Amino acid sequence: MYADIIVDITHEKLDKVFQYRIPPKLEGALQIGMEVVVPFGKGNKEIRGYVTGFSHKPGYDEKKMKPILCIAQGSVAIESRLVALAAWMKEYYGGTMIQALKTVIPIKKQEKARRKRRVRLLLSEDAGKEQLEIFLHKNQKARARLLAALLEQPEQDYELLTKKLNVTGAVIRALEEKKMISLNSENVFRNPIHHKSQGTESPEFTVEQQHAINSFREDYRKGLRKTYLVYGITGSGKTEVYMEMIAEVLEAGSQAIVLIPEIALTYQTVMRFYGRFGDRVSILNSRMSAGERYDQMERVKSGEVDVMIGPRSALFTPFPHLGLIVIDEEHESAYKSEQTPRYHARDTAIERAKREGASVVLGSATPSLESFYACKCGHFQLLELKQRAGEGELPKVYVEDMRKELRAGNRSILSDRLKNLIDSRLLRHEQVMLFLNRRGYAGFVSCRSCGYVVKCSHCDVSLAAHKGGRMICHYCGYEEPAVNICPCCGSLYIGGFRAGTQQIEELVKRQFPAARVLRMDMDTTRTKDGHEKILETFASEDADILIGTQMIVKGHDFPNVTLVGILAADMSLYSSDYRAAERTFQLLTQAAGRAGRGRSKGEVVIQTYSPDHYSVKLAAAQDYEGFYAAEMEYRKMMGYPPVEQLLAVLMTGPDENNLETAAKYLKEFAIRVDKKGILQMIGPASPYVAKVSDVYRRVLYLKGRDNRLLIEVKNRMEKYIEINKGFQTMRIQFDFNPMNVF
Ligand code: ADP
Ligand code: ZN
Ligand code: ZN
Numbered sequence: 081m082y083a084d085i086i087v088d089i090t091h092e093k094l095d096k097v098f099q100y101r102i103p104p105k106l107e108g109a110l111q112i113g114m115e116v117v118v119p120f121g122k123g124n125k126e127i128r129g130y131v132t133g134f135s136h137k138p139g140y141d142e143k144k145m146k147p148i149l150c151i152a153q154g155s156v157a158i159e160s161r162l163v164a165l166a167a168w169m170k171e172y173y174g175g176t177m178i179q180a181l182k183t184v185i186p187i188k189k190q191e192k193a194r195r196k197r198r199v200r201l202l203l204s205e206d207a208g209k210e211q212l213e214i215f216l217h218k219n220q221k222a223r224a225r226l227l228a229a230l231l232e233q234p235e236q237d238y239e240l241l242t243k244k245l246n247v248t249g250a251v252i253r254a255l256e257e258k259k260m261i262s263l264n265s266e267n268v269f270r271n272p273i274h275h276k277s278q279g280t281e282s283p284e285f286t287v288e289q290q291h292a293i294n295s296f297r298e299d300y301r302k303g304l305r306k307t308y309l310v311y312g313i314t315g316s317g318k319t320e321v322y323m324e325m326i327a328e329v330l331e332a333g334s335q336a337i338v339l340i341p342e343i344a345l346t347y348q349t350v351m352r353f354y355g356r357f358g359d360r361v362s363i364l365n366s367r368m369s370a371g372e373r374y375d376q377m378e379r380v381k382s383g384e385v386d387v388m389i390g391p392r393s394a395l396f397t398p399f400p401h402l403g404l405i406v407i408d409e410e411h412e413s414a415y416k417s418e419q420t421p422r423y424h425a426r427d428t429a430i431e432r433a434k435r436e437g438a439s440v441v442l443g444s445a446t447p448s449l450e451s452f453y454a455c456k457c458g459h460f461q462l463l464e465l466k467q468r469a470g471e472g473e474l475p476k477v478y479v480e481d482m483r484k485e486l487r488a489g490n491r492s493i494l495s496d497r498l499k500n501l502i503d504s505r506l507l508r509h510e511q512v513m514l515f516l517n518r519r520g521y522a523g524f525v526s527c528r529s530c531g532y533v534v535k536c537s538h539c540d541v542s543l544a545a546h547k548g549g550r551m552i553c554h555y556c557g558y559e560e561p562a563v564n565i566c567p568c569c570g571s572l573y574i575g576g577f578r579a580g581t582q583q584i585e586e587l588v589k590r591q592f593p594a595a596r597v598l599r600m601d602m603d604t605t606r607t608k609d610g611h612e613k614i615l616e617t618f619a620s621e622d623a624d625i626l627i628g629t630q631m632i633v634k635g636h637d638f639p640n641v642t643l644v645g646i647l648a649a650d651m652s653l654y655s656s657d658y659r660a661a662e663r664t665f666q667l668l669t670q671a672a673g674r675a676g677r678g679r680s681k682g683e684v685v686i687q688t689y690s691p692d693h694y695s696v697k698l699a700a701a702q703d704y705e706g707f708y709a710a711e712m713e714y715r716k717m718m719g720y721p722p723v724e725q726l727l728a729v730l731m732t733g734p735d736e737n738n739l740e741t742a743a744k745y746l747k748e749f750a751i752r753v754d755k756k757g758i759l760q761m762i763g764p765a766s767p768y769v770a771k772v773s774d775v776y777r778r779v780l781y782l783k784g785r786d787n788r789l790l791i792e793v794k795n796r797m798e799k800y801i802e803i804n805k806g807f808q809t810m811r812i813q814f815d816f817n818p819m820n821v822f
Contacts, residue, residue, distance in 0.1 A: 081102045081107065081134055081135075081136065082099050082100065082101060082102060082134065082135050082136070082137070082138055082139075082145070083099070083100050083102050083110060083116075083131050083133070083134055083148060084097040084098070084099060084131070084132045084133040084134070084135070084177070085097065085098050085099075085100050085116065085118055085129040085130065085131060085132065085148070086098075086129055086130050086132050086163075086177075086181065087118070087120060087127055087128070087129040088129075096178075097132055097133070097177060097178070098118075098120075098129070099135070099138065099139045099140070099145060100118055100145065100146055100147060100148045101142070101145045101146065101147040101148070102134075102147070102148055103147045103148060106148055106150070106151070109151065110131055110134075110148075110151070111131065111164070112131055112132060112133065112134075112163065112164050112167045113130060113131065113160040113161060113162075113163040113164030113167065114130070114131045114151060114152075114160060115128055115129070115130055115151070115152040115159070115160055116128070116129055116130070116131060116148050116149070116150065116151055116152055117129075117148070117149045117150050117151075117152050118146065118148055118149060119146050119147075119149065124146070126149065128152050130159065130160065130163045131163075132163060132166075132167060132177045132181070133167065133177055157400065158381070158398045158399070158400050159185070159398070161432075161435060161436060162184045162185055162396060162398060163181065163184075163185075164435065165184055165396075165428070165431065165432055165435065166180040166181045166183065166184040166185070167180065168431055169183065169184070169421045169423050169428060170421060171791065171795070172421075172423075172427075172431075172791060172816070173420070173421035173422050173423050173814065173816055174420065174421060174422075174794055174798060174813070174814030174816070175420035175421040175813070175814070179420050179421060180421050183393075183396070183417070183419075183421060183423070184396045185396070186370075186373055186374045186376075186377040186396075186398075187370055187374065197237075197238035197239070197263055197264065198235055198236065198237060198238060198263070198264050199230065199235070199236055199237075199238050199241055199252060199261055199262075199263055200230075200234060200235045200261060200262045200263075200264065201227075201230040201231065201234040201235070201260070201261055202259060202260055202261055202262055203260050203261075205231065208227060208230070208231045208260075209231065211227060211260065212224060212227050212228060212231065215227060222245075222246075222247045222248070222251045223247075223251055223254065223255065225245045225246075225247060226241070226245055226247050226251055226252070226255065226261075227255070227260070229241065229244075229245055230261065238252070238263065280352075280355035280356050282320060282323065282324060282356070283317075283320060283469070283470075285317075285320070285324075286317065286465075286467060286469050288312075288316070288464065288465045288466065288467060289316075289317050289320060289321050289324075289465065289469060291463070292308075292310060292321050292463040292464075292465065293321055293324045293325065295308075295461070295463060296308060296325050296328070296439070296441070296463075297325075297328050299439070300325075300328055300329070300332070300403075300439060305433065305434075305437055305438060305439045306439055306440075306460070306461050307430055307433070307439070307440040307441075307442065307454075307459065307460045307461070308439070308440070308441045308442065308460060308461045308462075308463050309410075309442045309443070309444075309447055309451050309452070309454075309455050309460045309461070309462050309463065310322075310441060310442065310443040310444075310463045310464075310465065311443075311444065311445075311447050311452070311455075311462060311463070311464050311465070311704075312443065312444075312445060312463075312464065312465030312466075313445050313465065313466065313467075313468065313474070313673070313702070314445045314468075314669075314670065314673030314674075314677075315468040315469065315470065315472055315673065315677055316445075316465035316466070316467060316468055316469055317465065317468075317469030317470070318408070318443045318465065319349075319352060319408070320469065321443075321463075321465070322338065322406045322408065322441060322443065323352070323353065323356050323357075325404060325406070325441060326338070326357070326387060326404060326406070327356075327357075329403035329404045329439075330357070330360070330386050330387070330403075332403060333401060334399075334401040334402065334403025334404070334438075335385075335386045335387065335388075335399035335400075335401055335402055335403060336386065336387050336388075336402075336403060336404040336405070336406065337387075337388050337390075337394055337395060337397050337399070337402065337404070337405045337406070337429075338353070338387065338388070338389045338390075338394075338405075338406045338408065339390065339391065339392065339394055339395060339405070339406065339407045339408065339415070339425055339429070340389060340390070340391065340408045340409065341391060341408075341409050341412040341414045341415070342365060342366060342391040342414065343414070343630075343631055344408070344409060345363075345365060345389070345390070345391060346612065346615060347612060347616075348619075348637065350363055350389060353387065353389055357386070357387050360385060360386040360387055361385070361386075361387045361388075361389060362376055362379060362380070362384075362385040362387070362388055362389070363388075363389050363390055364376055364388060364389070364390030364391070364393065364394045364397075365390060365391060366391065366393075376388075377397070377398055380397055380398055380399060381398055381400075383400075386399075391414065392414065392415055392417065392425045395425050395428060395429055395432065402432070402433070402436045402437075402438045403438050403439065404438055404439050404440075404441065405429045405432070405433055405438060405439075405440045405441070406440075406441045406442075406443065407425060407426060407429060407440070407441070407442045407443070408443050408444075409443070409444055410426055410442035410443060410444045410447065410448060410451060411444045411446055411447055411448040411451070411662075411666055413663075413819040413820065416818075416819040418820070420813050420814075422813070422814070422815045422816065422818075424816075424817070426442065426448075426450070426451070442460070445669060445670065445673060445704075446665065446666040446669045446670065446704060447704075448662075449662060449708065449711060449712065449715065449721075449722050450721065450722040450817075452708050453712070453722045453723075454722075470677075472639075472676050472677045472678060472679075472682075473676060473681050473682075474676070474702060475644070475672060475673075475675040475676040475681065475682035475683055475684045476681065476682070476683050476684070477672055477683075477684045477685075477686065477700040477701075477702070478497060478683070478684065478685050478686065478700075479686045479688060479691050479696065479697070479700045480495040480497055480498065480685055480686065480687045480688070480691075481688065481689075481691045482495065482528070482687050482688060482689050483528065483529055483530060483531055483689055486528055486529060486573065487529070492587070493583075493584060493587060493647060494587070494588075494591070494645075494647075494687075495685065495687050497685055498645045498685045498687065499591065501643050501645075501683060501685060502592060502595075502625070502643065502645070503592075505624070505642060505643050506592060506594065506595055506624055508642075509624075510640055510641070510642040510643070510680070511618070511621065511623075511624055511625070511626070511638060511640045511641045511642070511643075512624060512625045512626070512641065512642075512643045512644070512645065513625075513626045513627075513628075513632055513638075513641055513643070513644045513645070513671075513674055513675075514584065514588065514625060514626070514627045514628075514644075514645045514647060515628065515629075515630075515632060515633065515644060515645065515646050515647065515671045516581050516584060516627070516628070516629055516647045516648060516651075517629075517630070517646060517647065517648050517649055517650075517651040517664075517667055517668075517671075524542040524543070524544060524545070525542075525543070525545050525551065525562070525563065525574060525575060526574070526575075526650070526689060527566040527568060527569065527571055527573060527574045527689075528571075528573040528574070528575075528689060529566060529569055529571035529573045529574075530566060530568050530569040530571060531650075531689040531690045531691075532566055532567070532568035532569065532574075533653075533690075534551055534563065534567075536553035536555065536556065536558050537558075538553065538555075538556050538558055541553065541554070541555060541657060541658055541660070542660075543558075543559075543560070545562055549561060549562045550562060551563075552765075552766060553765070554657075554765060554766075554767055554779070555658075555762055555763070555765060555781065556762050556763065556765055557763060557764070557765035557766060581599055581600075581601040581627055581628060581629060582599070582601075584627055584647065585597060585599045585627050588625060588627065592625070595624045595625050596622070596623045596624045596625070597623065597624070597625045597626075597627065598614055598617060598618055598623040598625070598626045598627065599626075599627045599628065600614045600615075600626060600627070600628035600629075600631055600632055601628055601629050601631065611631070614626075618638065619638060621640055630667060632674075633667065633670045633671050633674065637677050638674070638677065638678075639677050639678025639679070640678055641674055641675055641676075641677065641678075641682070642675060642676055642678075642680050642681070642682045642683065643675060643682065643683050643684075643685070644671055644672060644674050644675040644682065644683075644684045644685070645684075645685045645687070646668060646671050646672070646684070646685065646686045646687060647687050648687065648688075649664070649668055649686045649687060649688040649690075649696055650664070650688050650689050650690045650693070650696070653690060653693060653695060653696075657820070658715070658718065658720045658721075659819070661693075661694070661695040661711055661714070662695075662711055664693075664695045664696070664699070665695040665698065665699050665704075665707050665711075668686060668695070668696065668699035668700070669699045669702060669704070671684075672684040672686075672699065672700075672702070684700075686699070686700055694706075694707065694710045694711075695707060695711075698710065719760065719783055720783075721817045723785075724783050724784060724785050725783070725784060725785065725786075725787050725790055725816070725817060726781060726782070726783050726816075726817055726818065727781070727782040727783075727790050727793075727794060727814060727815070727816055727817075728779055728780070728781055728814070728815040728816075728818045729746065729779065729780040729781075729782070729797070729812065729813075729814060729815075730777070730778075730779055730812070730813045730814070730815060731743050731746070731764070731777065731778045731779070731780070731810055731811070731812050732775050732776065732777050732778075732810060732811045732812075733775065733776060733809050733810035733811065734774060734775055734776070734809060735776070735809065736776045738806075738809065738810070739776050739777075739778055739810060740764070740778065741806075742806055742807055742810060743763075743764035743778045743780055744764065745806070746764075746780065746797060746800070746801070746807075746812075747761055747763070747764060747780055749796075749797065749800050750780075750782060750793055750797060753792070753793045753796045753797075754789070754793055758784055758786060758789060759782050759783060759784040759786075759789065759790065759793065760782070760783040760784060761780065761781065761782055761783075762780070762781040762782075762783065763778070763779055763780040763781050764778040764779060764780045765778070765779055765780075766778065766779075767779050790816075794814055794816075797814075798814075
């Protein structure tokens with residue numbers, strides 16, 4: 081037996097595994113993740129490394145292969161566990177061990193001057209002047225220059241300062257050590273420490289909140305570690321419940337990770353956690369550099385931090401005694417990585433928790449079908465919050481049938497009802513949010529007169545319009561010519577919905593000239609804090625109407641918003657994706673939940689061409705369970721997740737013919753592996769975007785109830801791809817239960 085060893089897992093150039101011989105005395109004793117001592121390099125220096133895998137065959141001349149010396153003493157448990165988790169991810173989601181390790185282990189990057197750092201003078205003016213005399217007296221010129229500059233302006237940018245004065249980092253560090261100056265990395269949340277107000281009291285809990293907290297607490301104290309789903313309507317006080325659970329875990333001397341989708345990771349949200357736990361809390365986000373992230377991990381390892389808040393990747397925070405992982409808005413598709421290994425944070429969190437004896441708490445107002453199904457099957461424990469906790473009642477919802485508006489001669493993007501309600505809000509100085517649903521738009525063709533949508537008769541997902549006048553199914557490859565006349569009602573109003581946020585902004589400004597209008601989308605949030613600034617302007621009521629895409633649905637609590645308009649509610653409904661209805665239901669429910677969070681009751685207008693679709697109707701009725709039941713029927717009938725598992729094999733390459741042939745070979749190989757014919761195989765089909773910058777794309781789907789079998793077939797395919805030269809010019813990735821259409 082041979083072992084793969086990684087010797088430097090935090091190195092920037094982490095790209096190589098070394099094979100070592102396993103000596104007889106260690107046979108059977110090694111496990112993936114274990115830290116071992118190996119001879120390395122020409123001098124056979126003894127260094128430490130991690131076991132990342134085993135193999136039966138030597139990768140090169142066995143005589144030249146060195147043996148593992150021993151298992152490292154007092155090995156750092158946390159890295160070992162993360163390496164083992166990476167191995168699980170590689171196995172489960174596909175890809176290489178290196179890719180998995182890079183996902184899980186923070187990389188140490190040698191970087192200079194990339195971070196924005198600020199130098200601040202800590203001495204009073206008098207003490208500073210006195211010190212300056214001392215430096216001058218001792219002829220410490222650089223120190224004197226630095227201090228003099230800071231006496232003029234006590235807080236300055238590190239880079240500018242050092243360049244301007246020609247002083248080195250060592251000088252800065254020397255003064256920092258003497259506590260004359262401080263050095264702060266500029267944070268996205270502009271120095272949260274200034275705002276920290278530890279000791280914010282928790283509110284008087286509602287009966288439901290208390291019940292959820294008690295259930296968790298009793299289990300936790302008994303040593304029971306489970307996965308819970310907090311299914312609570314928007315505003316039911318889920319965050320307060322999480323914080324109470326976290327407090328329980330911290331009291332027991334353990335640590336907690338809180339995952340929040342990046343889009344909802346606002347200043348407001350983070351401050352609630354700081355308010356409760358003070359500087360025991362830290363944040364991660366994608367705007368931090370690799371170096372900053374690495375520093376955070378160092379702080380974690382040194383025990384400075386007990387609660388880490390961040391998006392998906394914060395899941396790998398190296399806490400030594402992890403007690404709890406909270407995943408807020410657990411239904412969000414952002415929890416699924418779009419890079420190999422294409423892991424889902426929910427499943428990976430459950431796996432990590434299982435390995436480390438932690439609990440998992442998932443929360444959502446619109447749980448994913450996966451999680452609710454797991455509750456029904458008894459895998460997760462359901463904790464329900466049905467009432468709003470603070471102020472505010474559930475809003476009144478109107479569904480406006482845009483087909484009727486069209487027939488009545490209104491061709492505007494706004495229905496008459498929405499126009500009138502906006503007027504009334506402007507008069508009362510209340511705020512309005514207009515939400516344009518653009519998610520998942522993939523060229524579906526619908527009739528604006530009758531709402532008809534062209535679907536694949538085999539897959540029950542909508543056909544997508546491609547260039548060249550064809551409509552294609554992305555699941556099975558079925559195609560037919562595009563239509564110009566609605567096959568259902570004969571109308572010519574058939575085509576795609578084209579309005580963007582900018583057009584809506586112009587229209588709204590024309591229609592309501594007195595209103596102060598803000599727009600939030602990819603264009604207006606490109607700058608670093610664009611997103612925060614727009615939300616802050618709106619929160620401070622310096623604007624009347626906020627127009628935006630899904631970005632505006634999350635994160636902020638705007639008590640003065642009493643009207644939410646949802647435009648093109650069906651936009652996400654007919655994307656060619658089996659999750660379309662679920663996504664639509666989630667978006668509509670979440671958007672509606674924005675209205676009436678304050679004292680006055682809210683109203684919501686859903687504009688749609690499909691008022692009778694169950695996802696629209698049930699979102700309007702705020703009926704999650706009704707939606708769950710209806711959607712599960714569909715998933716059962718079609719064999720889609722969570723009832724069955726779906727493995728997408730994504731293939732890209734520069735030559736279309738080769739790609740097509742390879743895809744067919746790969747499918748045949750899969751059929752041979754699945755001897756008993758248990759799996760269903762669909763495709764290979766052309767995805768919506770069949771070619772990107774001269775790279776062609778194909779996708780093959782494998783479907784079945786047996787998770788283990790799918791993983792086995794995947795592993796065999798990976799080997800087959802590795803040893804067959806025919807695949808060399810192609811890139812092949814696996815996506816397990818994909819979130820998005822490829
Ligand atoms: P969710 O995360 O479920 O949307 P939050 O935890 O953000 O809900 O709570 C919504 C609002 O209600 C917040 O302003 C919060 O401070 C308040 N709140 C939560 N629980 C209570 C309670 N028990 N009593 C009073 N206000 C509460
Ligand atoms: Zn029609
Ligand atoms: Zn089809």
